[in-house]
Amino acid sequence: MKVLCLHGKGTSGSIFRSQISSFRGKLPEGIEFDFVDGPFNSNAAAGIDLFYDPPYYSWWESDSIDDIRSACEWLNEYVAKNGPYDVGLMFSQGCVLGSSALLIHQEETPHLPPPFKSAIFVCGGPSSTVLEEMGFHVSAEARERDIASRKALALQAGSSAVLARGSDRWTGLPSLNSGLSDDQLREEITSPYRIDIPTVHIYGSKDPRYASGVHLSGICDPAKRRTFNHEGGHEIPRTAAVSNSIAGLFKWVIEQGDAQ
Template identity: 25%
Template sequence: MTQQVGYGSTANNPTSLPSILCLHGGGTNSMIFNIQTIRLQRALSSKFNFVFLDGPFPGPPGPGVLPVFESCGPFLRWTRSPSDATLSEETRTLITNACEKTEFVGVMGFSQGAKLAAGLLLEQQVKGRKGFKFGVLLMGVSPPMVSGLSEEEKATRINVPSVVVLGKEDPWREEGRRLYDEFWEEGKASLLELGIGHRLPTLDFENSMIVDEILRLYSETREET
């Protein structure tokens, strides 16, 4: 599947900047997520490269995709069906291949992509692997997307420093709040609640809040290594 490099790499030498893995929402694709996050990328272009992956499964367009992105198909997701919450082998292979090519400092996901990002952080922790140092979860839902873990392992609270961004008008806000409340160790995740629905913010001050959190996470986790 397609791997796109985002705004940061067009303005800088990709090898000179740390990289963030970007995972789109269900029923979109890497190009759409690249566009949706362009304000964040512009603000962080001197700090990071943004690498966007495409999910392996085709599906209908997700919430809010039409009519704006009508010509931007095919629309893709990370699971075989919309109701599936399991990390598939196809998705795992895509993530593994990307991580073999690039050393990522962080993972950023939107909606279903945030659910996947949470699962990657949980599995990384349970299995004692080195990998992502921080997570950025935008309008995600519970539970994290995993496979092959015991019920006890699935209940492990994530200790990877992260920011969870929720929309006060998002119809899935409560599921997003559960992700924050039930799956992170206390003090390991910060919560941003914005006055928007199930989408990325467009106002400068709201984007600045997310940018500041990403910079804080990177600064704090870089100091720990």
């Protein structure tokens, strides 16, 4: 059993290893985790340098379609050399990479095996640029929320917010998310098709990027997905309750991937 782990922007494979340590310790033995570093050096993600030393990496240098496609090619080459992988486990920017690679695979090379049999997306969403290139319709409301949430994340995750407020810094994006159900958020992106491998979507209602995580769940097959709101911010809470829930979802997606 092999799991490919794709970290968030401005972190690293070793940092991601630390971030998931609480629930990883609750998984069965015999699972091999591959914590790979992104190919580009990066500044630290907001607030990350308070807890972890450099180096820090990213999967691309800009959010252009060309850079994202190049990153997907890099990922496919890495999988071909080091795989196959049963599960893709991704956080933040890693979710953008993994979901983009799956969509491109489904559109261009569906006769070949996907990069991984199943996927776990944590606190991350899809690329609007990739979606629109592939014929998805992204509403104006989703675009407005995406821009506002990126600004809010930078503020709430930053070092000054961490030092001043600790975990209380996470307030989400109430001005744009208030009153909307997950199903209503999913309707903001119209899908010509969906990612069709088993998926787990883990997000927090206090994360400014919460809606992005819900949007990603909406472009995945509802018959093959499970979701979990850990009720925190842009992070992986290490409480026993959250760790047990994530470990249970991990076991579920492994079983589903094996049954494909």
